Amino acid sequence: MVHKKHVLIAGGGIGGLTAALALLRRGFDVSVFEQAQELKEIGAGVQLGPNGVRVLYELGLESPARRLGVDAQAKEIRVWNTGKTWPLFNLGKESMSRHGVPYLMMHRADLHTMLLAAVDEIKPGACVVNSRVGGFEQDADGVTLILEDGSRFRGDVLVGADGLHSATRKALYGPDKPKFTGGCCWRGVIDVDRLPEHLRRPVGVNWIGPTGHVILYPVRSGRLLNFVGHVERDDWAGESWTEEGSIEELRADYAGWHDDIQTIVSQIDVPYKWALFLREPLEQWSRGRVTLLGDACHATLPYLAQGANMAIEDGMVLARALSDFDDVAEALQRYERARKERTARIVRKSSENLGRFHNHALLDPRTADDYVNTEWAPDKIRERYEWILSYDAVHVPLA
Numbered sequence: 001m002v003h004k005k006h007v008l009i010a011g012g013g014i015g016g017l018t019a020a021l022a023l024l025r026r027g028f029d030v031s032v033f034e035q036a037q038e039l040k041e042i043g044a045g046v047q048l049g050p051n052g053v054r055v056l057y058e059l060g061l062e063s064p065a066r067r068l069g070v071d072a073q074a075k076e077i078r079v080w081n082t083g084k085t086w087p088l089f090n091l092g093k094e095s096m097s098r099h100g101v102p103y104l105m106m107h108r109a110d111l112h113t114m115l116l117a118a119v120d121e122i123k124p125g126a127c128v129v130n131s132r133v134g135g136f137e138q139d140a141d142g143v144t145l146i147l148e149d150g151s152r153f154r155g156d157v158l159v160g161a162d163g164l165h166s167a168t169r170k171a172l173y174g175p176d177k178p179k180f181t182g183g184c185c186w187r188g189v190i191d192v193d194r195l196p197e198h199l200r201r202p203v204g205v206n207w208i209g210p211t212g213h214v215i216l217y218p219v220r221s222g223r224l225l226n227f228v229g230h231v232e233r234d235d236w237a238g239e240s241w242t243e244e245g246s247i248e249e250l251r252a253d254y255a256g257w258h259d260d261i262q263t264i265v266s267q268i269d270v271p272y273k274w275a276l277f278l279r280e281p282l283e284q285w286s287r288g289r290v291t292l293l294g295d296a297c298h299a300t301l302p303y304l305a306q307g308a309n310m311a312i313e314d315g316m317v318l319a320r321a322l323s324d325f326d327d328v329a330e331a332l333q334r335y336e337r338a339r340k341e342r343t344a345r346i347v348r349k350s351s352e353n354l355g356r357f358h359n360h361a362l363l364d365p366r367t368a369d370d371y372v373n374t375e376w377a378p379d380k381i382r383e384r385y386e387w388i389l390s391y392d393a394v395h396v397p398l399a
Contacts, residue, residue: 008145008155010133015294015311016161017115022319024122033131045219045226050099051391052309055316058394064114069104070218080209083258107219133167143289158290166296178277186229188268213357245273281344286332298343303353313393334398
């Protein structure tokens, strides 16, 4: 009788659930351990490029993804104070013609719920909540996950998909050393029925400014508008995604911005804020039967909208490696080699993009036009994004 490998996954977020689903579909046994009291995602949006959507479709999720997401028709650049607009991508037609799948914009909770439902359908009860990682032990025959309450679970592989503050990463390599970027993010969602007609279009908009920017896109089948605002300020260093801010503080950060931004900000009921930290990508992800995935090993700033996509890609490539190579240590090394250079490049390029979203040339409308026409020219945009969106985690070689 062939041994059915049991994969333990620490973390029930988007990356952990993608890995779980990809593994279950390949015949593995999977258990997911989530530290939170309940399995849910926060109220924010996520952009899924064709590189991420391709994986979801491969996992049988095309129908719910199309139902819950928004097939955005375009992306635009707008200048912070004048509102002048330039096209960025013709997303709808271009994504389908170039990549064969759409560019979708989704509510994170919808994506999470969709993945969780698919996992539960194959293995009910696969995800265990209130399970905080304390450490692990491994030997030649397997690995034991040890929770903080002393519970022990034996498996063949342990995957640390436990995010920015990964306990698995800490147990492997010690504490990380994040560097504060001097930037703060705001997020919120708005019912589109509360907005004027011209702000309800199925497009993504990048508002760029001298010391801040705003990303807007529709989610939840177009019923909500997702707001993410980035400002340069050094008086806030909390990294929690669930810290509430005030409307007054948010408005102060965007004083002087275009009336469209003022209208949108005024309709956010509860804004949340978090500080942005930069972490260097890990040089090594795997040791023996233990590996890392997603933010645990390559946390990125959000300036390429690729954090969730990278975790989704990781999950698919990891499942493929474990399926193709019977030796666990070899499989994890193949996975790591296939993913490390790409994810490190995403981290670097995301950091570089901050200087394009924030630039002092945008202070003066006379220099703003020249800046956008130069820095956001179609050839530069294609060079910046095509290598990201064309990646195929379903078929990338596992050399």
